[in-house]
Amino acid sequence: MAEARPLLAELHDQALVALDAYFQAFSATRMDADELAAIQSLVAAAGWKFAVSFNDSRVLTLAVVVPAAFPFAPPRLFVLDGPGLLQWPHLEENGLLCVYPSQTSFSTERPVAVVHALLQEGVAMIEQNLAGNIAADFRAEFVSYWNRSVETAPRVLSLVEARGDSRAVYIWKGQKDHVVADSEAALRRWLDHRFGSSAKAAKYDITMALLLWLPAVPLPADFPKNGADIRRLVAGDAAALELLGKAIVDESIDEVLLGVKTATGTGFGSVKLMMPPKQDGVGRKHDPINRGFRPGRLPLKFALQRGLAPASKVWRYLVQRVDHEWIHGRDHDARQTVLKGKRIVIVGNGSLGSTLAELAGKAGIGNLHLIDGEVVEWENIGRHVLGAQSVGTFKSVQLAGYLRANLPHLQAVEASPEVAEAIDVERLRDADLIVATSGVWQVDSLLNHLQQSQGLPPVLYGWLEPNAAAAHAVYIPGQGGCLRCGMTDTGTPHLAVTRWPDDGLVAVPACGGAFTPYGPAELAWAHALLSGETIRCLLDPPGKPHHKIWVGQTANWAAQGGEVDPRWLDVMGDPGAGGMIRDRDWPAAADCPVCRKLAKAA
Ligand SMILES: [Zn+2]
Structure with a gap:
């Protein structure tokens, strides 16, 4: 019984047979192994060379060379007797004529058509070069x-x-x-x-x-x-x-x-x-x-x-x-002149805040201040930017070092592992935005009190529902209501997408140990929500408190025991299959014990 040949080898051979037929019309000859080796192309599997007469009656020898992966890798056009380096645009040291940009897509099913188009384009390019029309291309690609x-x-x-x-x-x-x-x-x-x-x-x-x-x-x-x-x-x-x-x-x-x-x-x-x-x-x-x-x-x-x-x-x-403008947008991102000078403080550098910090740096926010007193533990590394190499170090300090080393053009990335000292009105006052991602109510509540009583900059609070079923971003500019307006005194939001038996918590065998299981894929939606809101609140801040919610895909969280919160159904409607962004004004509560009390005292 004949052994089945691998499909790719079959397709390659078929393409070569078709090209042999195509090149007969050019009186082309197949290149031998020495000629292919001499061309110093990647790994040339086959090649055809042939003479072409150009408009000025010059005759040049061209070669089409295909690699072993052809037709799943592109054919190349060479000028075997062209001028030396940098005489023509798009002509490389070894005679390779760069006809198409390297990202060009081409058909993997019509090899002859691909080679034909390459030849047509290449010959037109050579005609231009022979006619001396080379300056514009040379100048456009100076670098x-x-x-x-x-x-x-x-x-x-x-x-x-x-x-x-x-x-x-x-x-x-x-x-x-x-x-x-x-x-x-x-x-x-x-x-x-x-x-x-x-x-x-x-x-x-x-x-x-x-x-x-x-x-x-x-x-x-x-x-x-x-x-x-x-x-x-x-x-x-x-x-x-x-x-x-x-x-x-x-x-x-x-x-x-x-x-x-x-x-x-x-x-x-x-x-x-x-x-x-x-x-x-x-x-x-x-x-x-x-x-x-x-x-x-x-x-x-x-x-x-x-x-x-x-x-x-x-x-x-x-x-x-x-430089900043090149790395962030190749000189074509007008937002960078603003973002480069912005300063954000990220309070809480865990699974939400560490990735937010990385995305903020990569988005071009020039000044980052990371506040977190926790140490990286082994069980963190599945959902944290930092990994095993950082276990035992302060999350904030290590993350700041990581961001400085990898985005060295940023203006400043500082870290404060002493949270109580760092959450200080004088130290936070010059921030453009504080992003609160600790998930600890006492910390959020402290920031809220400081903002309402002593004038902290705008704060963006971010948190997850159990199992990352939903993510919330609440922007509080400082007036028109506060975080507590939409929360109980123990930090339970008045509006949540889902509700869970036992609050969705899973116990682990340690004192006070409980967490909710979710992975980086669910978390990524929250990162997208929060980093998007961070940038928006820097570039075009809402004038009043605003609430944006990522509603996770229902099939994911329903399977883990979550159900739609009845109040969400009343206020926002049935989330259906989920997988959506919703937003609303963050309500100002007439009886808020934080912002109303302060307003009365004033
Ligand atoms: Zn309030």
């Missing part, structure tokens, strides 16, 4: 071509604001990475966040660099190779030349970040300048920059000519932007 032109490490990580004038900036030169920023404080903060603010780390050696804006996007042929090229790139910019001249005389700067506005956004490259040697050919010391002039009297023109000479090589470095 790709600059990075491809880079010959040497290190990388430069840039925190500088992608706007403003040409200016002096601050630089730290690590072994693998150089980091640049607009201020020494911003640079030190990033380094402290990234590498930890130990005493050793605090000794980062910070020096100066320049940021120069180029008036036009250079083509690869104009990427600077020597000092004179740098002068040429900023020739019309007196301020930039002044900065360069001063840096040369001071010997204060040898790295220059080059910023450029492209049609698709701001790009950066960086160069290291090599000053002329301070020894002549026979080893005698001399001063090639200042010679013939008294100290401080060297005219700018000479400084530039001598410091940025055709013989002075420059090294191009690759730049990766690590």
Whole structure:
């Protein structure tokens, strides 16, 4: 009996047979193993090469190469006798022509049509290149071509604001990475966040660099190779030349970040300048920059000519932007200018608050203050951001360190494990929003009292119903009612989606041990609700107390013994299958013992 062949191999072979037939029309020949190896593609399984005549009567040899995973991985088009690197846009070192963006979807069922389209697009692209229409593509993708032109490490990580004038900036030169920023404080903060603010780390050696804006996007042929090229790139910019001249005389700067506005956004490259040697050919010391002039009297023109000479090589470095606006929205998220400056305090860093803190940081909220006095236990790690490595450490302290290290561009992530000290009006007053996620009524009640009596900033309270059957987010701006207006004096909300026998609690064999079982999948809906509300309350805060509820999927919580609370049915109606967001005004109670009493006393 014949052995069944795997389906994928069958499909691959069928595709090759179809392509053989297709390529006959081109008088193409199958490439042999040596030719495929020479092309240095990923792992080439098969290839066809053929000559194509172009409009200007040039004939080029093209090759279509498919990998072993074809038709489930794309075919590639190569120009076997094309020009060298950076002569044409979209042409890589090994002759690969990047016809489509890498995320492009293509049919896995019509291999011949896919190859045909690739060839058509590729040939059209080559026609454009041969006709000399290359500048626009080169300019639009400046960063790709600059990075491809880079010959040497290190990388430069840039925190500088992608706007403003040409200016002096601050630089730290690590072994693998150089980091640049607009201020020494911003640079030190990033380094402290990234590498930890130990005493050793605090000794980062910070020096100066320049940021120069180029008036036009250079083509690869104009990427600077020597000092004179740098002068040429900023020739019309007196301020930039002044900065360069001063840096040369001071010997204060040898790295220059080059910023450029492209049609698709701001790009950066960086160069290291090599000053002329301070020894002549026979080893005698001399001063090639200042010679013939008294100290401080060297005219700018000479400084530039001598410091940025055709013989002075420059090294191009690759730049990766690590600034806030790039990381959060690639310069295209207008909310970031606001969120970056906001400060939130998260009281309670457990299963709800720890993920909220992480989402808040990833959303770009620039200042986070985490308050929690509990220690990470083994039984926490199934629903907490922190895991086994953090067991035995303070949740707040460890989480803050984790967020600083992973989002080092944030302005501040601080932690307070001393909850009683941290919940203090003076310390909380400058927050834009306090998010209360401890699930402890006494803590929420304290925040509510402080807000109503002493003017805390707005508070967003978040809590879960048993088994994470529903999640609540209540925003109290400070006037128009308070948290207690909708709660009993022991923190039972007047309105809940579900009710449970024994409050849904499950006992565990420990003193006072009880919890409600739910996993991260149910919890994720609560995280989405609360992080969404946090951002909304920062950007567009409601003017009065507001209540938003995630109603979990009924099938999940009903199976665990929950039922719809009769009052919910009265007020909000039948939740049906659940899985929905509801919202309403948070009611102000005429007889509230907190906010009404204070109003009367006033
Ligand atoms: Zn009240």
